[in-house]
Amino acid sequence: MESHLKVSHPKLMAAVLMFGSFIGLFAETALNMALTDIMEDYSIIASTGQWLTTGYLLVLAILVPLSSYLVRWFTTRQLVTAALIISTAGALFAVAASSFSMLLIGRLVQAIGAGIFLPLMFNVVLMIFPIHKRGAVMGIVGLVITAGPALGPTLSGLIISVSSWKYIFVIMMVLNIILLIVGAPKMDNVSNITKPRIDILSLVLSTVAFGGIVYALATLAELPLSDISIWLPLAAGIIALILFTLRQFKMTEPMVNLRVFKYPMYTVGTILMIATLFIILTVAILLPLYLKSVLAYTAIAAGLLMLPSNLLNIILSPIVGSSFDKVGARVYTRIGFTLITIAAIVLIVIISSTTPVWQVVAVLCILFAGVAMTIMPAQTNALNQLPPELYADGSAAMNTLTQVAGAAGTAVAITMFTAGQNKYIEEFGAEVPVEFLAGGINYAFYSVLVTGIIGLILSFFVKNSLPKTK
The missing domain is CATH 1.10.287 (Helix Hairpins)
Known part of the structure; x- marks a missing residue:
């Protein structure tokens, strides 16, 4: 029995879905580097500005559970076309925003498009590639999931340095239109349209x-x-x-078939995915704040300083994916969360207002090497244990929870940052702003450490699962 569906252009379909998802995930953190500029332009505080990221993730968390319905009501081409049009409309609204409220509405509309795209990528990729190619393909999917939010601050830093932060939306809008013209017409349907x-x-x-x-x-x-x-x-x-x-x-006929959680490796893998996404989104909002507000780097310099760790992730993800079948999730997740935990401890030790930046860059590389080793193995091992008829439900449940984790990461990071600042001011006073800002960032990294330790403990319960066929 065939382990996959035959489509006319499997690689093109995968490329369109991955690139569209990358744009949506890049959008999650793209405004983190621009946050100080946006706060100045609209006269808002950090806790208000963070809603640009949290609100985006909030919409994803609400919308992604619907994906298991959407794939049974609409064809793959219809969903891809709708997602790209909605994302483009949201970006256009944000470009035209004359107030913070308008900008936030544009972001929320954008998130609707991303919320359709992301679970669709998982579902389609699992269906159109044979099992023996799944490790390598899911390695690229893992790269999309980590590189999108991780590269957000770096790429947006480059954009801000040469033009206004609004051009972040212009670029996303242009890329979505290109995908709409080139990719959408090539989409074959892989959904079972039952209209439940x-x-x-x-x-x-x-x-x-x-x-x-x-x-x-x-x-x-x-x-x-x-x-x-x-x-x-x-x-x-x-x-x-x-x-x-x-x-x-x-x-x-449930909206999301939660019976997927009866498969133990799916449950463990999903929790590890939640932990990893929480860490990625926490780091993606804390590091730009630290590099710009404490160490006084420009947006472009801060973006470039975050680039080495992202490049390491880009290099390692395909290697982990192609060697996944030989090495297995058990080994990779243990090594990955060990590196993440070590990096979190070192960051807590070194982060201050006078830390040499090379130390931060080096530790960030260790952290993202760990991320590259956890996300794809955890995700693939989880979905491998499910029978093909549960892929849509499995990806919907996993994506919902990881987006909630991302939103939680952003929210908890800012909450811990604020609490850390207040704690520092109570002890040492508020005479030197960079000192209490550094204190806030340092305190916020305890959430990364705790999450890393939880992931490390859970990784010892991982067992390698083989893909199921019909």
């Missing part, structure tokens, strides 16, 4: 669950946990998540 009944209650519960939790985490940067603006959406989100989960198990 849409369960409105599941949609509402999913939206309240993921929206409430991410909103509460993001608002922690501005208000204490005891404030009603935090505990009410958090409580509503947790209750809705429990009700959503119970409902999915009772339904004959």
Whole structure:
């Protein structure tokens, strides 16, 4: 029995989906380097500005669960075309933004397009390539997932240095239009169009669950946990998540088939993916703040300083992917999370207002070498354990949780950063701004350390799983 679907242009389809997903993931962190400029242009504070990233991830977290419905209602070409048009419209709105509110709306519209694209990439790639090529292909998928948000600050730093931050959106808009013209017409359908009944209650519960939790985490940067603006959406989100989960198990055609979590390696792999995405998004918002606000580097210099670690990730990801079948997820995830944990410890030790920048760059390289070894093996090993009919549900559940993790990473980073600054000011005063800013960044890296340790412990429960065929 064939282990994959025959399509006319498998490599082109994969390339369009990967590049479209890369643009969407790049957009997650692209404004981090521009945050100080945007704060100045619109007279806002950091905790307000971070909504440009958190809001984007919030929409992804709400929308991605719908993907398992969308692939059963619309053809692959229809979904790709719609995603590219919506992303382009969002970028256009952001370019024209005369206020922070308009810019935020543009970002949220952009996120709708990315929310369609990302799970579609997983589902299609798993369906159109034979099992013996899956390791190498998923290695490139892993690279897209890590390089998109990781390269965001670097590429946007280069753009900001030669023009306005609005050109970040212009470039994304142009790339989406090119994909729409060149790639969308070549998309063959790989979906099984059954048009299942849409369960409105599941949609509402999913939206309240993921929206409430991410909103509460993001608002922690501005208000204490005891404030009603935090505990009410958090409580509503947790209750809705429990009700959503119970409902999915009772339904004959669930919105997201949570029975995927009955496969142990899928569950472990998804948690490791959550940990890795949390770390990537946390680092992607903290490092630009540190390099620009504390060490006083320009946007282009800060972007270039983050480039070596990204290049190392780009080099290592295909190597990990091509050797995955021989080495296995067990070895790679253990080595990866060991490197991440070591890097987090060293960053906490060295980060200050006077740290030589070469030390930060070197440790960042260690951290991203670890990321390259965790994300693709964890993800592929997780999906390998699922039967093909559960790929759409598996990728929807995994992508939802990783986007929530990304949003949580951004929110927790800013919250820890603010708490760290206040802690430093209480002890030493606020006479030297770079000192308490450095104190805030240092404190925020404890969240990376804790997440790295959790990932390292879980990696010892990983068992290599073989792909299932129909």
